Amino acid sequence: MPDTECIFCRGRDVDAELNRVEVWQDAHWRLTVALSSEVLGFAYLEPKRHISHIHSLDGDEAATFGPAMARATAALKLATGADVIYVYIFGDGVPHLHVHLAPHRGGDALNDQMIRGEIVEEKLSNGMTKFYSSEFPPLPRTELEDIATAVRLQLNS
Template identity: 55%
Template sequence: MVDECGLCRGPEIDKELGRVQVWEDELWRLSTSIGPGNPTIASSYLEPKRHIPYLPDLDGAEAATFGSVLARCSAALRAVTGVDLVYVYIFGGTPHLHVHLAPHREGDALNTSMIKGELVLETLSSGVTGFQSKEYAGLPEDELEAAATALRAELNGFHSSSSS
C-alpha cells in the first residue's frame, strides 16, 4: 500500500468514487459504478490490491493471474447485463493500475474510437473495417516499420507460459 494512493485504500474509497466492491480474492478486487451520473450499465473497475502503478509494472502473482481474472470478470459482466461485448480500457492518468470494464449495448454512451477526430472508415478485402483519423496524418511507414522491428527484437525469446 502506498499512503498517497487513493486506490490503495480499496473499498474505503468506493463511496467517494460512486462505486461498490462486488468481488475480491487475495490479489484483485472488482468494483462497480453505482452513480451518480453513469450513463452505462455496470461499468466496473478491476484493480490489483497491491500497489502496481501501470500495466508494464505487473509482476508476480498478479501478472500470472491477470488474464484469467480479466476474462472471468468480463464473462460475469456479460452474463449479468446480457451484453455481447465488454470493452476493456486502461488509461494512464492514475498511478495505480485499474482496468475499466464497460459492458456495451447498442446505442449506449460508449464508442469504439481509439483515436481523436472524425474517422475515415474503409472495409478491407478481409471484411474488417480499417480506420484513419481525418485530423491526424498517418506516421511515415519507415517509422512504423522501425518500431515493429524494434518490438520484435525486444520480445525475441519471450514465450508466454501457455506456449511453453
C-alpha cells in the same frame, strides 16, 4: 505494499467517495462496479498491491491477471446482456493500475470513441478527472446497484 498517497490503495474505504461498490475480490484483485455511470455495469478491476502500470505486473498479479479479467468480463457480460466488454487502461492521473471494463450493448452511450456525444471533462476534488457524455445522463442508481448485485452473484456462485 500500499502507497499512502494512492487513493486506490485505500480499497473499500474509498468506494463510497468514488461512487462504486466492490462486487468481488480474491487474494490479488478487486472488482468494483460504478454507481454513477451512463453505462450499465461499468466496472474497474485493480490489483490490491500498489502497481502503477500494467507493465509493472509480476509474480502472482501477473499470473492471475488473465483469469481475473476473464472471470470479471464473463460475469459483466452475463449480468448486463452486453454484446461485448470493452477494456480500457488510461493514464488518468492515478498512479495505480485500474482496468476499465465497459459492457456495450447496441444503442448505449459507448462507441469507438469510448462514449458517444460531446465529452465533458470534470476535475474532481480528489485530483481525478471524470469524463462523461453531455448527451447521456447517468442511469438510475437503483438500476446500477441491481447490476452490481447481479455481477456479485455471478462471481460468488
